Amino acid sequence: MSGSGVSRKARGSYGVQGAYVAGYGSVVGKLEGAGPLGAAFGEVWNDDLAGQTSWEEAERELWLAAIHQATKRADWDPTDPDLVLGGDLLDQLYSTNFSAREHHIPLAGLFSACASFTQAVGLASLLVAAGGPEKVLAGAASHHLAAERQFRFPVELGYQRAPTASWTATAAGVLAIGGARGPIAVRGVTLGRVVDRGSKNPMDLGTAMAPAAHDTLERHLSAFNRSLSDYDRVVTGDLGVVGSSILGELMGAPDGFEQIHDDCGRSLYHASQDTHNGGSGAGCAAAVFSGPVIQRMLAGDFRRVLLVATGALFSPTSYQQGESIPGIAHAVEFVRAWDVEKGGGV
Amino acid sequence: MSGSGVSRKARGSYGVQGAYVAGYGSVVGKLEGAGPLGAAFGEVWNDDLAGQTSWEEAERELWLAAIHQATKRADWDPTDPDLVLGGDLLDQLYSTNFSAREHHIPLAGLFSACASFTQAVGLASLLVAAGGPEKVLAGAASHHLAAERQFRFPVELGYQRAPTASWTATAAGVLAIGGARGPIAVRGVTLGRVVDRGSKNPMDLGTAMAPAAHDTLERHLSAFNRSLSDYDRVVTGDLGVVGSSILGELMGAPDGFEQIHDDCGRSLYHASQDTHNGGSGAGCAAAVFSGPVIQRMLAGDFRRVLLVATGALFSPTSYQQGESIPGIAHAVEFVRAWDVEKGGGV
Numbered sequence: 184m185s186g187s188g189v190s191r192k193a194r195g196s197y198g199v200q201g202a203y204v205a206g207y208g209s210v211v212g213k214l215e216g217a218g219p220l221g222a223a224f225g226e227v228w229n230d231d232l233a234g235q236t237s238w239e240e241a242e243r244e245l246w247l248a249a250i251h252q253a254t255k256r257a258d259w260d261p262t263d264p265d266l267v268l269g270g271d272l273l274d275q276l277y278s279t280n281f282s283a284r285e286h287h288i289p290l291a292g293l294f295s296a297c298a299s300f301t302q303a304v305g306l307a308s309l310l311v312a313a314g315g316p317e318k319v320l321a322g323a324a325s326h327h328l329a330a331e332r333q334f335r336f337p338v339e340l341g342y343q344r345a346p347t348a349s350w351t352a353t354a355a356g357v358l359a360i361g362g363a364r365g366p367i368a369v370r371g372v373t374l375g376r377v378v379d380r381g382s383k384n385p386m387d388l389g390t391a392m393a394p395a396a397h398d399t400l401e402r403h404l405s406a407f408n409r410s411l412s413d414y415d416r417v418v419t420g421d422l423g424v425v426g427s428s429i430l431g432e433l434m435g436a437p438d439g440f441e442q443i444h445d446d447c448g449r450s451l452y453h454a455s456q457d458t459h460n461g462g463s464g465a466g467c468a469a470a471v472f473s474g475p476v477i478q479r480m481l482a483g484d485f486r487r488v489l490l491v492a493t494g495a496l497f498s499p500t501s502y503q504q505g506e507s508i509p510g511i512a513h514a515v516e517f518v519r520a521w522d523v524e525k526g527g528g529v
Numbered sequence: 530m531s532g533s534g535v536s537r538k539a540r541g542s543y544g545v546q547g548a549y550v551a552g553y554g555s556v557v558g559k560l561e562g563a564g565p566l567g568a569a570f571g572e573v574w575n576d577d578l579a580g581q582t583s584w585e586e587a588e589r590e591l592w593l594a595a596i597h598q599a600t601k602r603a604d605w606d607p608t609d610p611d612l613v614l615g616g617d618l619l620d621q622l623y624s625t626n627f628s629a630r631e632h633h634i635p636l637a638g639l640f641s642a643c644a645s646f647t648q649a650v651g652l653a654s655l656l657v658a659a660g661g662p663e664k665v666l667a668g669a670a671s672h673h674l675a676a677e678r679q680f681r682f683p684v685e686l687g688y689q690r691a692p693t694a695s696w697t698a699t700a701a702g703v704l705a706i707g708g709a710r711g712p713i714a715v716r717g718v719t720l721g722r723v724v725d726r727g728s729k730n731p732m733d734l735g736t737a738m739a740p741a742a743h744d745t746l747e748r749h750l751s752a753f754n755r756s757l758s759d760y761d762r763v764v765t766g767d768l769g770v771v772g773s774s775i776l777g778e779l780m781g782a783p784d785g786f787e788q789i790h791d792d793c794g795r796s797l798y799h800a801s802q803d804t805h806n807g808g809s810g811a812g813c814a815a816a817v818f819s820g821p822v823i824q825r826m827l828a829g830d831f832r833r834v835l836l837v838a839t840g841a842l843f844s845p846t847s848y849q850q851g852e853s854i855p856g857i858a859h860a861v862e863f864v865r866a867w868d869v870e871k872g873g874g875v
Binding site: 188189190191194195197237239265266270272273274275276277280281283284287288289290291292293294295296302306309310312313314315316317333374375376377379496497498499500501504506509511 | 534535536537540541543583585611612616618619620621622623626627629630633634635636637638639640641642648652655656658659660661662663679720721722723725842843844845846847850852855857
């Protein structure tokens with residue numbers, strides 16, 4: 184198993200050789216730190232404003248802290264990375280762009296809402312495996328209070344949340360993707376299509392996104408000729424309680440699917456924390472993967488993981504114009520490199 | 530000169546072998562159609578609403594029409610493309626995402642404001658040259674009336690524009706990038722860094738973006754060991770009259786630079802059309818390159834062209850918070866393939 188490169192498996196699905204997770208970083212807010220995964224994040228903030236004067240500036244600091252962690256763990260100099268790939272939920276990618284004003288690394292900003300993390304990691308892995316950039320930081324961030332006032336209302340209004348509503352996480356996650364051999368390899372990427380089944384309720388995004396997760400998951404399995412049992416874990420993004428249940432139904436075997444399925448949003452908070460459907464936000468899947476999940480891969484608990492981050496592509500304008508909510512999901516397959524060497528590769 | 534692949538020339542700069550422009554499409558609104566380049570666009574709308582009920586829906590139609598043209602010219606079936614890469618200026622990429630709901634092609638949405646087109650074409654070329662996707666549509670779109678009401682005010686208010694203000698173009702441009710040999714090849718890509726010199730005036734984005742254009746241009750020339758005289762044309766994005774003048778000064782030789790320099794924004798309208806600094810918007814560089822410029826390359830007028838699209842990365846929120854306006858520019862180098870065969874390649 185040597186060399187590097189990219190191979191087309193099917194429309195939108197690509198095999199990857201020679202892209203590794205060289206480092207990882209995750210930062211979360213106070214509420215997320217008090218959740219069941221709290222101890223597994225690289226950094227937990229006590230103050231969600233992080234000493235800044237706005238929530239948007241605080242989100243920029245989430246980005247910078249996650250980049251710092253990932254770069255340090257990869258043993259890269261801060262000036263080493265060739266490229267940052269990533270996005271956030273804010274209009275015109277406020278936090279992604281303004282963090283790039285600080286780190287000075289070439290930037291390719293992207294947006295697929297809460298699927299931005301796998302879009303970033305997927306494209307980063309393809310580019311590194313291609314022999315282009317050697318060191319890429321791929322990530323995403325979101326801040327609860329910046330997102331609330333942009334998409335809904337300032338929380339000071341004290342409005343009531345629907346039982347199916349998700350809670351935008353204050354979180355960022357960044358992976359350092361490099362060509363030098365490491366313990367975890369990226370082995371496959373499937374870029375999602377936009378799927379819209381007509382859901383119009385922005386207080387129930389799990390329902391809006393589950394069909395896109397299903398579409399991408401089925402396409403990935405087919406392209407790589409795999410079945411669900413080939414994975415130790417299929418980790419979805421922000422489907423939460425409601426969307427995970429729908430995805431199980433769509434997969435045709437709810438119980439069997441749940442045996443290997445985790446959802447980042449569903450696992451982020453305790454039920455007692457009253458976030459209803461669970462976590463969401465571009466930083467949710469980013470932080471949960473770049474903290475708790477990758478640590479379990481390094482510990483040997485999971486050998487092959489498929490991460491399917493999901494995004495709801497509505498905007499306040501599209502919603503106010505009466506449009507339904509399109510969904511998208513991008514998948515990235517990770518394998519412990521030890522298993523790759525033993526012949527378990529793609 | 531055979532094979533395909535990607536090679537790292539410097540941080541953020543990559544040589545490309547095996548990515549070609551297989552097709553191109555451009556669509557513009559009525560005002561743009563009446564400008565000096567009007568006859569060179571693939572489609573000119575008489576009605577900027579295009580039979581839709583909102584400007585955002587009209588922008589979605591710009592996307593779809595440009596994709597249709599590019600796909601048809603490439604002689605691709607509408608279901609052929611592996612991927613659409615691109616973006617727009619609207620919050621959460623409204624038109625990019627909702628057009629993808631129609632075309633069903635896997636999507637990687639991206640954002641670097643008016644530099645989105647070269648970010649899309651650059652990444653598309655790297656991915657195709659890598660042996661990943663075989664057929665990619667890369668583009669960008671903007672609509673004057675959708676942008677005005679989002680970034681500034683609804684035009685019905687009749688507010689006065691500053692003399693340095695640019696006019697967001699109603700325009701979309703799409704390139705079909707494929708691996709099959711064609712008359713125009715992509716040979717190099719430089720992804721930009723965020724550069725902010727402290728400019729705070731959203732009515733003068735040329736001044737805010739010129740330093741980023743300068744940074745990317747110098748980095749590209751250095752990485753590929755070229756000088757300006759190696760190019761028949763260096764085409765910048767939306768610097769307009771003001772920003773082009775500043776870039777000339779930054780290049781240290783205003784007169785010499787202007788001999789080989791065009792700016793998409795500056796060339797889009799007649800002075801009598803009263804757009805002041807010229808055109809801007811993600812669709813501006815996209816349509817001008819995917820119409821007038823590429824036709825001059827095909828006609829043999831230009832053999833080697835460097836396109837440096839420029840973006841201002843502010844948002845209404847960042848502006849209202851008193852932030853300065855960060856700029857970014859991404860560069861893509863195009864060569865007539867005939868010249869490549871004759872040994873003029875990278």
